[in-house]
Amino acid sequence: MLFVSLRDLQWRRRRFIIGVLAAGLVFAMTLLISGVSASFGHEIKQSVAAFGADAWIIPSDVSGPFTSARVFPAAEAQQIAALPGVTGAEPVLLMRSSVKTTSVHDINVVGIPTGGIIAPKLADGHQLSAPGDLIVDKTLHVKLGTTLHVFGRDFTVVGRTSGLTYFAGIPVAWVRLGDLQAGAVNGAPVATTVVVRGTVTSPPAGFLSISNAAVRHDLGRPMRKATSTIGFINLLLWFVAAGIIGSLLYLQAIERSRDFAVFKATGVTTRTLLWGLAFQAIALALSAAIAAYILSIFLAPAMSVPIVIPKSAYILLPVVAIVVGLISSIIPLRRAVTVDPALAFG
């Protein structure tokens, strides 16, 4: 009897297509929002890994290297490098600034020693080698050779990274440690963290050693409220999708009341009718899921924050879509069940 439901969908194909597009757009929004939420974790993972650290040394009264700007003498790095188990240690100064290209953009500025253990992976250009050199992420949309004015100094873009951002898509700009000290702290030889290769069993007094995982956790903390809000909005969007599918099917059930009455009067069981309506709900939801895949491909590049749609979201979408479709068909199903076959004689 599924052929009856299929024919009905074909018969009302314009409405079906509108429903698929509307629900598909909502599903696409859930995919994109999931992508935004996932991108927060992804960018943190990428950016922390770019330092190539085994451990991070920070003042013991701060929670992490990226979320506090507590400075200490950069010379601490030499003492740390001498600790047993440590194969390398470099001072890093982390600051926030803004830069004007076609418009004003925030950037995360990282001051690192040149020729040391920290060398971000480049998409193009070369590593920092001379004063005034700057490496920046492609998300800032500047070309190699562009001059950027940062902390009162002119820098030339000599290299570009790909996907190194944090704090929701703010690109990382790498400069020589001395350049950043000169521009941001009047030349004071200070750092905010020490990146360590090897293991630190006993950090110097007033400092503590934290792992990459702890750094990622701390860096994700400011985004946590945003992430939970996004999750809630995602849930609301599922309800919107359920509403679209449900109202469409309810309208269908109202219009088909006489058909249902005739079916019942000719001995078609209520269960068979329910399967037919459930089939329509699933067909609508799955078609919307396919539309969502396609829409998300086209919409993702238009978003101003990097979108990383997790594979799990792609796999989960059709499953959730079916559940949404079935839940939203409860009221239309109820309507079909209560149709009086006597209506066929009306």
Next chain:
Amino acid sequence: MSPSVVGADLAVRDLVIEYSSGGYPVRPIDGLSLDAAGGDLVLLLGASGCGKTTLLSVLAAILTPTSGTARVAGVDVVNLRGPALTSYRRKTVGVVFQAFNLVPSLSALENVMVPLRGAGARRRVAHDRATELLERVDLQHRLHHRPAEMSGGQQQRVAIARALAHDPPVVLADEPTAHLDYIQVDGVLKLIRELADDGRLVVVATHDERMIPLADKVVNLTPRADTSPREPVKIELAAGQEVFTQGDRGDLVYVVETGEIEILRTRDDGAEDHVATVDAGSYFGELAPMFGLQRSATARAVGPTTLTGYGLRDFREKFHLTNEAKIIAQAAD
């Protein structure tokens, strides 16, 4: 193409059907009994609202009567439930609904396949059976047409083919000639007659008296007005005494000689709505005998009251209501 189930007899006894309409109890069928056998074409004849379709609904096991019994092809349709009810609707009766009631999204073939597929028949089996039935009603050239692409007569034939899907011994048809022009009626009437000739019991609800010559039995559900002369009846009532009760059949029109009569309509919950008060010199209760309807209200004496009850003919003469509509045109013979 004769039905596979024999013994398509119909036995209805003391059938009463009452339901609520607009808050008032309506009893279109009141104590009906009738018998018919396989091969009979039975016409349920009557005006709109007389209970034809209601009776068909009972025979189709779609409506449960208030009281009485109805046995169709040996099956007590009043007490059918669950799988037995489904089986009855599938195998024992086929219904041709008024206005065809075909599914607009399905082709003729698919419309006929629905009851077969709904009963679990394989696609190929349902397809072949539906094709055979549509060929039987001369629609082999319209198999893949949707209802909107067919004439009313063709749609009605698809509806008949659908009713025959399970080769039932009983076919019920509700106003099969409504919505059809005379060319289309011709084919449909022949088809319905053939169904009965095949040994089926065919019950047709219609107000179309042109079908009477086709029928083996006619059940007139609208009593004709009794215009035979009869003596006026004097009636004396005490306060609160009823002349007639809502739902009664009636053949007298009453004139109030002295006193007053209150006309009341009883609701479902037993409450009474006041309709009118009739005083001396006025009459009431004329519609039921004129149109063969049941009394739509109760008439009760307000105080000591004297009435005269007249037959319809005397009433018309007394009140000079003998004018008949003038026929201003006549179809050619």
